[in-house]
Amino acid sequence: MAEMTMIEAINAALARAMGEDASVVVLGEDVGVNGGVFRATDGLQRRFGSERVIDTPLSEALIGGLCVGMAAVGLKPVGEIQFMGFLYPCIDQLVNHATRLRTRTQGRLSCPMVLRSPFGAGIHAPEHHSESTEAMLAHIPGLRVVIPSTPAKAYGLLLAAIRDPDPVVFLEPTRLYRSLKEDVTDDGRALPLDRAFVVRPGRDVTVITWGAMVREALAAARTLDEHGISVEVVDLATLKPYDEETILASVAKTGRAVVVHEAARTGGFGAEIAALIAEKGLTSLLAPIARTTGYDTIVPLPRLEQHYMPSRERIASTIERIASFS
Amino acid sequence: MAEMTMIEAINAALARAMGEDASVVVLGEDVGVNGGVFRATDGLQRRFGSERVIDTPLSEALIGGLCVGMAAVGLKPVGEIQFMGFLYPCIDQLVNHATRLRTRTQGRLSCPMVLRSPFGAGIHAPEHHSESTEAMLAHIPGLRVVIPSTPAKAYGLLLAAIRDPDPVVFLEPTRLYRSLKEDVTDDGRALPLDRAFVVRPGRDVTVITWGAMVREALAAARTLDEHGISVEVVDLATLKPYDEETILASVAKTGRAVVVHEAARTGGFGAEIAALIAEKGLTSLLAPIARTTGYDTIVPLPRLEQHYMPSRERIASTIERIASFS
């Protein structure tokens, strides 16, 4: 067991997966000698060779498509897109091929690939380096979309993603890469996909969130504790397919729900969670379902980005409003 | 005034826009001599010349990007993507440029472009010709996403889209292209964007839908009338930004809401509508908010596609369930 940052945990999971399965390969821009711009793949090329840790040309559509071809003939490719803002040219491959190969061939071919990408704002980066458009991906049938919120989750979920027999997009909250540490046991144990985690039990309001917002929601919850509001925080972790039961059970208990995400509000994945509750949990609701999210604007350049992302204060004030609704 | 199919109405709107504004150009694959594979651009090249009606090479990312460049220097490009299944390579241009140019330059440059594409299932076409992934687009800040449900709406909304000073994606339900006719006056009158249309007033249940599903919802409503259930049908028409007020006013009246779309359920745009109601209309709700949608599967090849699309029967049975909920 060792204290790790999220980036170290990801690195450990990749190394573990490559060590235990020779069919795992890593590919992307700068993943080789440089170890990735965030060092997620640090040391992998030295250890596993440049044939298994491939510096691709600057071609995102290619990265997506190479993964499909590799996966279909028996490799387990883990592609890296340097920032989510550069992932869009891959969407074609995800929608039109990766997620369909199994259905199209009725199981004759399949596509066990992982596409990793850092995402989210909060690191004062240039334009396009602060995207969080996970909702676009979580709408794609046949895909899994996984988002860790801590180093240990990153480790366990990434291993699960790599071992999964179907395509997975794995989105890593950039602002968590180095800003929190946690004990992680590098024992090759995966965490379940398709499962949400109740990371804080509470009685009055359920907050459903994921990625970097889990920490913010927990902070808001702690503050509200002092005001006598008991907040349950659910880390969704896997957005697609997501764990309806954990959400519904929590809301059945609290009767109040707030969904928090960093992405723009309209059509964000928070809408899906709210829609689920409004369909299957409506009768237990004591208050409207609130969404605290990024705005429906372009993510501003660093000067204003902190005003874009949901802050602990905004989250807390929404929870308070919902808690006191009657 | 003349009876027109939707494809004729679109053709008339394009011709009108090109006739009245020399900066309007049309570009895409096969839009020239061939008049588009559905004939939306039929006769335009003959009338306006091959410089304004441009047969592009087979390059969808290019079509999106050309529109951005043209629009920024003063043209009003109307790009055509032959089927929505081939639109994904354009998403990069939509997210990263078209919708950002105005914000990025603080209004110095802008991007008045339209990207048209047929979409949806129901025409027994090969794979990738039956997509409806409008939710992916409607999540993009700075975009407008417009979907007509009849020939007259197609005419008026397309004119509005072309005249709009910002980027618009205009999605045309393929199965409506020729299957319904309507009187359309080719007088250059646009319909308002950002507005939903109550296409059938009713008392008991509100159905919110768009595109090809409007007709299905209306058919279901007529059937239910006979069973004494009065259904109000709202044609959302513009998904982004959408008209909250019309939806909320209707649900305030009926107390019951069903959202219908052809796209896959999870993260579909129906989730957004349900979330809106669950947030701002919850107190008037008398029943859960139901979604009747395509399944979270790959759209099947033609043999099974009719089982994928929400049928009048499925819609009616959902409405009935919600109407009788107590």
Add this chain to the structure above:
Amino acid sequence: MASGDQPAITDWPIVVRLAIERRAYLSPQGDVLAPLPSSASDPKLLIELYRGMVTIRALDVKAVALQRTGRLGTYAVALGQEAVLVGLASAMRGDDVLFPTYRENGALMWRGVTPEELLTYWGGDERGSDFKASRGDFPISIPVGSHAPHAAGAAYAFKLRGEDRVAVCVLGDGAMSKGDVHEAINFTAIHRLPLVFVVSNNRWAISVPERLQSATPTLAQKALAMGVRAWQVDGNDVIAVRASMIEAVARARAGEGASCIEALTYRLGDHTTADDARRYRSDEEVQAAWKNEPIARLRRYLVDTGVWTKLQEEQLLAEVQARMDLAAEHYLALAPRAPASMFGHLYKTLPAAYQAQRRELEEAGGG
């Protein structure tokens, strides 16, 4: 224009020179233009190639007949391009992997995919792509060019694992305008992958003619400029296509890298059954192109060299006709599937989240 569109000044040192050659063995009249390659020396084999082309044409005729009578979906014939399909498929080994488009039905058929399967696919049923033979081949890819990166990925895997398998990726002239194709060719060149790109240049991408697709006199030069060996071949000369393919496949298998063969041919039919080519091209052009078509050409050569008779021809036609009739019969007799089968291969194991949806579908009468 264009290719000659180089700087006029030539005093500067030249750092790269590139050239594209064109290969052909049989003239449109079936006359020998160059000494035939050894791969064409066995008349039995030539007859096999001929039979392959005739079979493809028969499949197309049957498919169109079914489509016209409402019993098949949209279908793309390969009329006039049969030599490309047979030429490329006949040079591949069973465990090589083909990456076909909608126009390569015939190449798949050569590799063992049955006409029944092909009709099932075009009839709108996924079971048609669950090939019972040639199980490693990719299914038909509809989004133009998007399968090129797949071929590169597969070829990379072959190389990584030290397998001597070759990936063969077929592209249209239109596909050569797609960015992903260029990205794939570039990667292929960098890693000298065991891959053969076959550009089936049939001069049209639906209604878009070559001159609006590219400013250049060849498409092969684009691959060559990426660092991939490339040349043109008469795509209506099955001997030439096959010889080029044999060379390219051997090279790939030997670890010497990729090739790109631009096969010059012509789409004699409509783009698909949903298209009407008379809207955008002249009858004269099509009539002229018929003079070059590959089947008559090889037949003339076979007849001229005395290895093919009228009787054999009649027998062959009857035989393939019967085969296609039978295929159609089998296809039409195929039992429908339960609608809920659309969930059957969505994931390896259907997640709990979607089991309820499957039940919903079953209850909606889609059991």
Add this chain to the structure above:
Amino acid sequence: MASGDQPAITDWPIVVRLAIERRAYLSPQGDVLAPLPSSASDPKLLIELYRGMVTIRALDVKAVALQRTGRLGTYAVALGQEAVLVGLASAMRGDDVLFPTYRENGALMWRGVTPEELLTYWGGDERGSDFKASRGDFPISIPVGSHAPHAAGAAYAFKLRGEDRVAVCVLGDGAMSKGDVHEAINFTAIHRLPLVFVVSNNRWAISVPERLQSATPTLAQKALAMGVRAWQVDGNDVIAVRASMIEAVARARAGEGASCIEALTYRLGDHTTADDARRYRSDEEVQAAWKNEPIARLRRYLVDTGVWTKLQEEQLLAEVQARMDLAAEHYLALAPRAPASMFGHLYKTLPAAYQAQRRELEEAGGG
């Protein structure tokens, strides 16, 4: 390898020949290699070019100093590539349109964009791209290569409207691997658009060296193979870059079509301030590249030809230093904006649907 990777057999007719030439006027030592072009005959102008390059380097130094002290965001210096920037910008007309990347700050500056604006942009404030001069230029594009189709679209508009304006699109060596770039070059060739692509080949794309980016000895050949006139130029020789640009721009303006100039240079600095190039390349390589850098080269020539003195040099350095100090001062004094300004230019008119969100933000203290 690769480029020589052509079929060995040469009996077949050759249908296309392509060649790439390389141009240079000044050696790294500032010696004249070829008769200087008329565009370099006026020493005053050469001094202007020199001044331009020195100014860019001063901007970069200032920006990095601000970044290192936490007062600027990530920044990309153009160290070693100044000749490309000045060479290309100095050949453009005011109403031509530049399509820059993050590395073309210096080219924008030559065209009238102020160092204040550039610092404001890199300081994380959108106002920096609301250029007060050169208002038609595109803002800096971060997604590599994605601006190439924009340049093609703009050039198409110029041609359609009969304007004699030219679009200039700058691309890195990495960008030449992007599919959208190829799609754009192809379209440009087909329509003979008034466009100049400048490939600033600095040998690295972050940590990826040219050999992993391309299998070919030049990048220009890829554009040439698409049907665009293309050649290489010594990108550290501002006279050569400028002469090539003048030729290409004139050609474009005269309706003779596009060109692609591959400028061979070297990225002497880190990729950006967020990068540490020592992780992936040797000191020796960088030291060797310093011998070719463009500023010393032109200075040597100017000094050798007696038009530049030590005193002038000192004055210039002091002057640009003062200019950058002032720019930093202005930049740091810039009043912050209201957070709600993020809604200000989202649409021409903010739709009703988002007015409530703006209010929400204002109430959250973001007024």
